[in-house]
Amino acid sequence: MQQHDLLDEIRRRRTFAIISHPDAGKTTLTEKLLLYGGAIRLAGSVKSRRAQKHAVSDWMEIEKQRGISVTSSVLQFNYDGYCINILDTPGHQDFSEDTYRTLMAADSAVMVIDCAKGVEEQTKKLFHVCKMRGIPIFTFINKLDRAGKDPFELMEEIEKVLGIKSYPMNWPIGTDGNFKGVYNRKKRQIELFSEGNHGQSQVTTMVGDVTDDKLKGLLGQDLHKQLMEEIELLDMAGDDFNIHEILTGELTPIFFGSAMTNFGVQPFLESFLRITNPPSPRNSNQGEIDPETENFTGFIFKIQANMNPTHRDRIAFLRICSGKFTKGMQVNHVQENKKVRLSQPQQFMAQDRVVVEEAYAGDIIGIHDPGIFRIGDTLCENQDKIVYEGIPVFAPEHFAKIYAKNSMKRKQFLKGISQLAEEGAIQVFKRPNIGVEELIVGVVGALQFEVLEYRLQNEYGVVINMQQLPYRYIRWVEMKDFDPENFGVTMDTLIVEDEDEKPVLLFQNEWSIERVKERNPKAILKEISRR
Numbered sequence: 001m002q003q004h005d006l007l008d009e010i011r012r013r014r015t016f017a018i019i020s021h022p023d024a025g026k027t028t029l030t031e032k033l034l035l036y037g038g039a040i041r042l043a044g045s046v047k048s049r050r051a052q053k054h055a056v057s058d059w060m061e062i063e064k065q066r067g068i069s070v071t072s073s074v075l076q077f078n079y080d081g082y083c084i085n086i087l088d089t090p091g092h093q094d095f096s097e098d099t100y101r102t103l104m105a106a107d108s109a110v111m112v113i114d115c116a117k118g119v120e121e122q123t124k125k126l127f128h129v130c131k132m133r134g135i136p137i138f139t140f141i142n143k144l145d146r147a148g149k150d151p152f153e154l155m156e157e158i159e160k161v162l163g164i165k166s167y168p169m170n171w172p173i174g175t176d177g178n179f180k181g182v183y184n185r186k187k188r189q190i191e192l193f194s195e196g197n198h199g200q201s202q203v204t205t206m207v208g209d210v211t212d213d214k215l216k217g218l219l220g221q222d223l224h225k226q227l228m229e230e231i232e233l234l235d236m237a238g239d240d241f242n243i244h245e246i247l248t249g250e251l252t253p254i255f256f257g258s259a260m261t262n263f264g265v266q267p268f269l270e271s272f273l274r275i276t277n278p279p280s281p282r283n284s285n286q287g288e289i290d291p292e293t294e295n296f297t298g299f300i301f302k303i304q305a306n307m308n309p310t311h312r313d314r315i316a317f318l319r320i321c322s323g324k325f326t327k328g329m330q331v332n333h334v335q336e337n338k339k340v341r342l343s344q345p346q347q348f349m350a351q352d353r354v355v356v357e358e359a360y361a362g363d364i365i366g367i368h369d370p371g372i373f374r375i376g377d378t379l380c381e382n383q384d385k386i387v388y389e390g391i392p393v394f395a396p397e398h399f400a401k402i403y404a405k406n407s408m409k410r411k412q413f414l415k416g417i418s419q420l421a422e423e424g425a426i427q428v429f430k431r432p433n434i435g436v437e438e439l440i441v442g443v444v445g446a447l448q449f450e451v452l453e454y455r456l457q458n459e460y461g462v463v464i465n466m467q468q469l470p471y472r473y474i475r476w477v478e479m480k481d482f483d484p485e486n487f488g489v490t491m492d493t494l495i496v497e498d499e500d501e502k503p504v505l506l507f508q509n510e511w512s513i514e515r516v517k518e519r520n521p522k523a524i525l526k527e528i529s530r531r
């Protein structure tokens with residue numbers, strides 16, 4: 001392949017995650033992006049939307065029973081010369097550590113906010129992970145077809161609650177059930193949408209200058225006057241558009257729209273693709289690696305077990321960071337210092353899994369894992385020994401004590417636990433001096449407990465007893481000569497150690513965290529740990 005072909009392929013990649021609180025409209029917006037990308041013809045026509053939600057990954061019985069998607073998937077499609085990879089993050093109430101890890105593979109994020117609800121809990125958590133990475137964050141304020149908060153109020157809320165500057169790229173015309181279109185601030189023009197067939201197909205747009213009499217007439221005197229006043233206020237009082245601040249995640253461009261009716265979806269997509277970045281360099285033990293380097297490199301950010309229950313296979317999800325991947329290529333598994341042939345790589349197109357012949361930096365592929373990969377592993381072409389910066393271990397928020405009901409099954413129990421921990425489905429902690437007799441399991445979303453119970457029974461034949469614990473907060477302790485006997489904690493705090501035997505504190509409330517900090521001024525308490 002010519003060098004310039006490789007560069008063209010990499011530069012047209014846009015890999016992003018959509019983050020939101022459940023019900024803000026992430027699934028709907030994803031579907032509409034697929035609709036505009038031509039990947040599906042009529043929104044909702046392939047399957048009913050709800051069915052589609054779990055059709056993407058209906059491999060696990062628990063997902064079918066609950067009608068939700070436990071795992072995240074990756075969708076690829078082309079639009080206007082761009083090759084788009086959407087990393088879909090589990091959006092239900094009980095999301096897992098995988099949701100956070102998926103963000104490690106994204107180059108930017110789109111944050112969907114419900115205009116009536118504003119910034120919600122899960123959005124905040126996901127936002128902070130994106131912020132920690134310093135990736136660009138775009139905001140799509142959704143459901144403008146319905147009654148919602150005032151657009152200025154929403155802007156202020158984003159800035160105050162999330163601590164990020166904002167710049168509205170467009171401004172809604174008509175709110176509270178009277179959404180007619182948007183004012184495009186860059187082009188200084190009005191874009192009016194016409195009623196479609198309930199969002200099933202693309203909407204037509206009427207575009208014109210803000211002074212155009214015909215458009216003025218269509219809007220009516222009052223709405224036009226209000227718009228002119230709001231534009232003036234925005235221009236005077238708001239932050240300036242600053243591309244550098246957008247690309248470093250300090251300023252979020254805001255778009256207003258309605259995913260359900262398709263209003264504002266296309267202007268968002270086009271503007272987003274133009275502004276957001278192609279695959280960016282990544283930190284490694286050899287410094288930053290440029291995605292346009294010819295040699296293939298990538299890292300594993302997620303491992304999913306038993307996608308096909310009859311084969312008991314595992315799929316490792318690999319983010320390609322540089323160069324080109326070809327099917328059957330032999331790569332260096334750096335952490336294990338072994339050669340591996342990648343023979344059945346898969347990619348995820350809309351709802352289908354297909355075998356991928358070639359892929360480029362920015363793409364995500366699923367590779368067969370016979371049990372040799374771990375989250376964070378690097379794969380490289382040739383003799384390269386690049387190791388990408390590890391994937392953080394995120395703070396679990398739910399904890400339980402577990403043991404096998406039948407003590408004869410201890411061996412299988414420990415094997416199952418250790419494999420599930422390796423996959424990153426759970427985190428395991430021990431009490432110092434007690435060891436594996438009593439294991440404490442931590443998860444990011446409470447649903448993972450059910451997954452754990454189900455999988456231990458179905459895959460390892462172990463029935464467990466589980467006792468949920470009242471802890472909600474975790475802190476890794478960084479301190480020279482940490483001594484659990486002499487470390488000052490409150491009555492309701494538990495000292496444990498993680499799988500790497502690092503000291504960890506489990507707290508029931510934030511008050512205790514503050515007291516422990518006061519009593520141990522030499523200790524640094526961290527919310528996220530790196531392996």
Ligand code: G4P
Nearest residue numbers: 022023024025026027028049091142143146258259260261
């Ligand atoms: P999520 O993935 O973020 O959880 O949200 P999802 O897209 O599933 O949307 C949640 C609900 O909000 C859905 O309604 C969906 O139709 C609705 N919705 C999404 N975008 C818009 C919008 O722009 N305007 C309005 N008015 N509603 C929107 P539901 O009743 O839960 O599901 P369904 O019966 O529509 O499938």
